Structures are given as C-alpha cells and as structure tokens.
Amino acid sequence: DGGITQSPKYLFRKEGQNVTLSCEQNLNHDAMYWYRQDPGQGLRLIYYSQIVNDFQKGDIAEGYSVSREKKESFPLTVTSAQKNPTAFYLCASSGTSGTATGELFFGEGSRLTVL
Amino acid sequence: RKEVEQDPGPFNVPEGATVAFNCTYSNSASQSFFWYRQDCRKEPKLLMSVYSSGNEDGRFTAQLNRASQYISLLIRDSKLSDSATYLCVVNSNTGFQKLVFGTGTRLLVSP
Numbered sequence: 001d002g003g004i005t006q007s008p009k010y011l012f013r014k015e016g017q018n019v020t021l022s023c024e025q026n027l028n029h030d031a032m033y034w035y036r037q038d039p040g041q042g043l044r045l046i047y048y049s050q051i052v053n054d055f056q057k058g059d060i061a062e063g064y065s066v067s068r069e070k071k072e073s074f075p076l077t078v079t080s081a082q083k084n085p086t087a088f089y090l091c092a093s094s095g096t097s098g099t100a101t102g103e104l105f106f107g108e109g110s111r112l113t114v115l
Numbered sequence: 116r117k118e119v120e121q122d123p124g125p126f127n128v129p130e131g132a133t134v135a136f137n138c139t140y141s142n143s144a145s146q147s148f149f150w151y152r153q154d155c156r157k158e159p160k161l162l163m164s165v166y167s168s169g170n171e172d173g174r175f176t177a178q179l180n181r182a183s184q185y186i187s188l189l190i191r192d193s194k195l196s197d198s199a200t201y202l203c204v205v206n207s208n209t210g211f212q213k214l215v216f217g218t219g220t221r222l223l224v225s226p
Contacts (some may be wrong), residue, residue, distance in 0.1 A: 035216075042119065042202070042216035043159070058213075090158055104214065106158035 002027045006091050006107035013078075013085075013114055021076045021110045024093035030095065032074035033104065036060065037088040046089075049074055078112060086114045116141055119205050123219040128224055133196065134194045136220045138203030139185045148186045150181055152199045159202055162188075169172035193224045 011020045025032065031050050032041040035043040045058030049068040063082025068074050074093075078085045088111050092104040121138045128158055130134045148165035162192065165177040165186050176189040192226075203217035 040123070042218045045213065049117075088156075092175060103161050104159075106160070109156075110159055 004091060004093055004105055004107035006089075006110050007079055008110060009108065011110060011112045013112065016080045018077055019112065021078070021089055021091075021112070023074045023076065023107060024072055024073075024095045025105075025107075026072060027093055027095075027105060028071070030104070031093060032069070033092045033094075034058075034064070034066065034069065034074070034076045035070065035090045035092065037090060037109075043090065053054035056060075085112055087112060094100050116203040118142060118207065118215045119203055119217040119218075121203050121220045123218055123220060125221040125223050126220070128193050130193055130195060130226055131199060132224075133189065133191045134193055134222065134224075135187055135189045136185050136201055137185050138217055138220075139183075140205045140215075141184070141186060142207055145205045148177075148216075149206075150175075150177060150186075150188050151202040151204055151216075153202055153216075154199050157211075159216075162201070171195055190222075195222075195224050195226065198222055198224045205224070 007022045033048045034046040035041050044060050046064050049055035049065040052071050055066050055068050065077045088109050090109045091107045096103050121141050142215045150162040151159040153159040163172050165179045169178045174191045178187045200219040200221045203220045205215050207213045207215050
C-alpha cells in the first residue's frame with residue numbers, strides 16, 4: 001500500500017542535541033512538506049520541497065534543516081538552535097497539483113519532547 | 116489577525132444532532148478552501164473541498180461565502196465516530212500555493 005512513513009513516532013532528546021526525523025513516501029509525489037503542530041495552534045509550515053535537490057523555507061524554518069536527495073525521502077533535522085522544539089511534527093506529500101486540490105497526504109507524525 | 120480563524124470549541128452534541136462550524140479567512144485572494152479532519156493525536160486527513168456553489172458529501176455539507184470571507188461545514192445526523200477536530204484550510208495563493216491551516220474546531224458527539 002502506498003503511503004508516508006515517519007519515524008520515530010516518539011523521540012526524547014536532551015537540550016543541545018540535534019535530532020533527525022525521517023520521512024519516506026512511496027506515492028511517487030513530487031512535493032513534500034514538514035509541518036509543526038502545537039496545542040492551540042494550526043499546523044505551521046517549516047520547509048517544503050517541490051522537486052528533488054530543491055527545497056524552500058516555510059514560515060518557521062529557523063533552527064531546522066532538510067535535504068531532498070531522493071524523491072522518496074525528506075528528512076528533517078531539528079538543531080540545537082531551535083528554541084522550543086517540543087512539538088508534533090508532520091510530514092506530508094502531494095502530487096504536482098496537490099496544493100491546488102488541497103489534498104496533502106500526511107504521515108502519522110513524530111512527537112518530539114525535549115527534556 | 117490570523118489568516119484563518121476558527122472557534123476552538125469544543126462543540127458537545129448528542130448523537131443525531133445537526134452541528135455547524137464556521138471559519139473566517141483574511142486573504143481575499145484565496146482561491147481554494149478545504150476541511151480536514153484530525154482525530155486525537157493522529158494526522159489530518161482531507162474531508163472535503165469547498166466549492167463556490169457549495170457541495171455535499173453524505174451527511175456533510177460545505178459552503179463558501181466569498182463576500183463575507185467565511186466557509187462553513189454542516190454535519191447532519193451526528194455519529195459518535197464524527198468526534199474529532201475539524202481543520203479549516205485555505206490555499207493562500209501567494210506564489211507557491213501555500214495551505215494555511217486553522218487551529219481547528221473540536222467536536223464531541225455523545226450517546
């Protein structure tokens with residue numbers, strides 16, 4: 001079955017450590033996205049990528065980095081520079097016209113807690 | 116002002132009730148509108164698109180009012196399984212077509 005796989009589902013880290021969240025899709029989608037969700041706030045766009053080897057900052061990119069070396073993969077690194085990293089992170093993908101149709105396919109999310 | 120605003124709820128309704136949510140958006144250039152559903156601690160999933168002429172999918176009806184810049188979602192004959200958070204989503208149409216998510220309206224359907 002096609003879909004998006006995020007790992008790990010739960011992650012704990014100490015302050016000052018970088019962590020990388022994995023996102024893999026087998027939907028053959030061109031575009032991939034990373035969102036962050038905090039209680040009482042809507043999903044906020046961190047980074048997005050429309051094609052391989054290209055990505056752009058979203059609204060809250062500071063303290064995060066990404067890569068898009070393969071179409072299927074879009075990992076997100078939460079660096080120690082991110083001031084408040086505890087959140088629910090969601091990876092999504094869409095076909096070329098995905099955002100026009102509004103259909104994003106989300107992974108199950110990764111819940112990061114900084115201790 | 117937030118680009119997309121929703122009443123967070125929760126809306127507590129009995130099974131069989133009809134419930135409606137509104138969502139307002141600030142960018143008059145927005146072209147596309149959607150409702151997503153998110154279950155507790157799960158990922159959002161597309162529920163339905165919202166067309167200018169309104170659209171219906173079973174018990175769910177979505178409407179768009181461009182003049183007043185709001186969209187609505189009506190759920191008839193509520194089921195226990197409708198309990199979830201409903202996210203209003205607007206395509207902001209600024210260069211790369213960015214989807215802006217509302218904070219969501221929580222619905223609790225009780226027996």
